[in-house]
Amino acid sequence: MPDAADIKLRIEAAIPGARAEVEDWTGGGDHFRATVTAPAFAGLSRIEQHRLVYGVFGGEIGGPIHALSLTTISE
């Protein structure tokens, strides 16, 4: 089961220049909240920014990661 630190590392490894703050929302290891700041978001719509982050986890979203609540910030 992924934890908040694991999710942070995976986002930062997958998206160039990204910084992520991730918290386990419920303490149950399946609802996470992340704020991601990345230059890669520049010029993308909010939908596209979120897709980029969801894409890091593929089928795990909705599976082992029940929910990943996102705030994305372009820099």
Add this chain to the structure above:
Amino acid sequence: MSEQQENQIREAITRAIAENEVILFMKGTPEAPACGFSARTVGALQSLGVPFAAVDVLPDPRIRQELSALSQWPTIPQLFARGELIGGCDIVTEMYETGELAEVLGARATPESPTSPTVAAGAPLQIENRL
């Protein structure tokens, strides 16, 4: 489950998105949301007074599967307006707070042009029209 049934579900979803100006795919119903994220999204729409159609994805797991394949969006709820994916709970909440949601939905959704959630008999989706 046959491929034909899945195609039917996908077609019904495509049609529902095309035929309803504002449509929310959610867990549960607007009266009884089955998930906090769906509840929050319904709350934002209701507080704007925007009429919207709602589809509960829970009765058949294939609805969610086909919807996510179509929309390229992994989570529920999903809000569409005029055929376009607006977002899930996070984006809708953010847009609600900045006033963008009212702009995107409210400015065009007039009471005179309610959505037409007429569903053919035997259609695999249960669509409800909501104010």
